[in-house]
Amino acid sequence: MRSTSRILAIFLCFGVAAQAADQIIVLKAERMFDGKSKTLVQNGVVIVQGNAIVDVGSNLPAPSGAQVIDLGDATLAPGFMDAHTHLTLDYSGDYNVRRLHELDLNVSEQAIRATIFARATVEAGFTTVRDLGSRFVGSREFVDVALRNSINKGVIVGPRMLVATKGIGATGGHFDPTSGFRDFLFGREPDYSDGIADGPEEIRKAVRFEVKNGADVIKGAVSGGVLSLADEVDTPQLTPAEMAALVDESHRLRKKVAVHCHGDQAAREAIEAGVDSIEHGSFMKPETLTRMKNKGTFLTPTLMATEWIMSKLDNYPPALQAKAKAAGAARSDMFRNAVKLGVKISFGTDAAVFPHGQNAKEFKLMVDLGMTPIDALKSATANDAELLGIAQKVGTLEKGKLADIVAMPGDPASDITATERVFFVMKEGKIVRNGPPIASTDAKPTEPADVVVPVD
Numbered sequence: 001m002r003s004t005s006r007i008l009a010i011f012l013c014f015g016v017a018a019q020a021a022d023q024i025i026v027l028k029a030e031r032m033f034d035g036k037s038k039t040l041v042q043n044g045v046v047i048v049q050g051n052a053i054v055d056v057g058s059n060l061p062a063p064s065g066a067q068v069i070d071l072g073d074a075t076l077a078p079g080f081m082d083a084h085t086h087l088t089l090d091y092s093g094d095y096n097v098r099r100l101h102e103l104d105l106n107v108s109e110q111a112i113r114a115t116i117f118a119r120a121t122v123e124a125g126f127t128t129v130r131d132l133g134s135r136f137v138g139s140r141e142f143v144d145v146a147l148r149n150s151i152n153k154g155v156i157v158g159p160r161m162l163v164a165t166k167g168i169g170a171t172g173g174h175f176d177p178t179s180g181f182r183d184f185l186f187g188r189e190p191d192y193s194d195g196i197a198d199g200p201e202e203i204r205k206a207v208r209f210e211v212k213n214g215a216d217v218i219k220g221a222v223s224g225g226v227l228s229l230a231d232e233v234d235t236p237q238l239t240p241a242e243m244a245a246l247v248d249e250s251h252r253l254r255k256k257v258a259v260h261c262h263g264d265q266a267a268r269e270a271i272e273a274g275v276d277s278i279e280h281g282s283f284m285k286p287e288t289l290t291r292m293k294n295k296g297t298f299l300t301p302t303l304m305a306t307e308w309i310m311s312k313l314d315n316y317p318p319a320l321q322a323k324a325k326a327a328g329a330a331r332s333d334m335f336r337n338a339v340k341l342g343v344k345i346s347f348g349t350d351a352a353v354f355p356h357g358q359n360a361k362e363f364k365l366m367v368d369l370g371m372t373p374i375d376a377l378k379s380a381t382a383n384d385a386e387l388l389g390i391a392q393k394v395g396t397l398e399k400g401k402l403a404d405i406v407a408m409p410g411d412p413a414s415d416i417t418a419t420e421r422v423f424f425v426m427k428e429g430k431i432v433r434n435g436p437p438i439a440s441t442d443a444k445p446t447e448p449a450d451v452v453v454p455v456d
């Protein structure tokens, strides 16, 4: 009897859940950015049932029996997307301390921390991220895949993730985790299974290995980087033949290719090879940007990364300071030129270089460098959805799309920093937040970076 009543109770629970799923929710606010229009819609209404949007418009009447959530003097928008995060990592504090922790922390402990970063990200209004690299020295764990799967299964709360696993790069290049350490300190040279590959055939093997292990997107490093000790920031690191193999193999497997690239020559070669997005792009010249525009290649500028490093230069070794200054000095002109030339710009921040959850600060940096607020909002919604290949499901507020919806106070078209004050987040019809965040900001690492996260 007891077990029968328990089973009945379980059925009743499912009954309630099913009813809740059918519940119609009406979201109202004084304004709405729908992801498509050039202006905000006044008196925006989005009607949600289950995980989807069933109607959108101005002054729509609420169906009878609907739960109405009136958000007042606020702006509704599609859930934001960040096309460049590293949710399993955190480089935001003292560089040397972080580097040491990469070596001494148990990977499981780092994975547990990542659940906090995921929550902080979705609570900041970012309902989707393209996570571009997750690597733990000497470990073959795929923590980003685990994080994505756990979010998809509802085990933890976080954004929808498209993950790149390890990122593919050359021996001694930006992604080589043993660069800057004594030769063979880690017992062996990294290989394709660490994402380190030389020559077209090894690059193909690395792509296949990552897709086999759950990659949704392929990340490559085609030039040097700022936060790596043993390379120059703008030198090319893959040959045109290697880039061609990277793109061909990825596209055959229907995966898009994002490449870390600061240098102009590497960018030109990568664009010719057919990559889908150039990440950073600091030193790209107008001629290179024009090629991007003509080919439809996206630029993911990650202005927040340089901004953060420049504001905390003392946290980095002198060699990295010099690279950061050079990249920082070049990227503002590059970005202004990209906007002027009409290059497709995707919103991406490089979260992990700065504390997770501060992604929205990128909007103001974009607007300060010449982008209109509406175009900045589009970059984080419709543009990112197009780049990620998920535009049929998300990115705009339209009937039939998944109900990923955020609200921010006031009018972001007149004050873009409203995006930093998102107070309502819905993902696939479920309310993640309506009011103060659940993830305590205390749980996010702050500088000087101390890896200990308070748990009590």
Ligand SMILES: [Zn+2]
Residues within 6 Å of the ligand: 084, 085, 086, 132, 133, 350
């Ligand atoms: Zn990055």
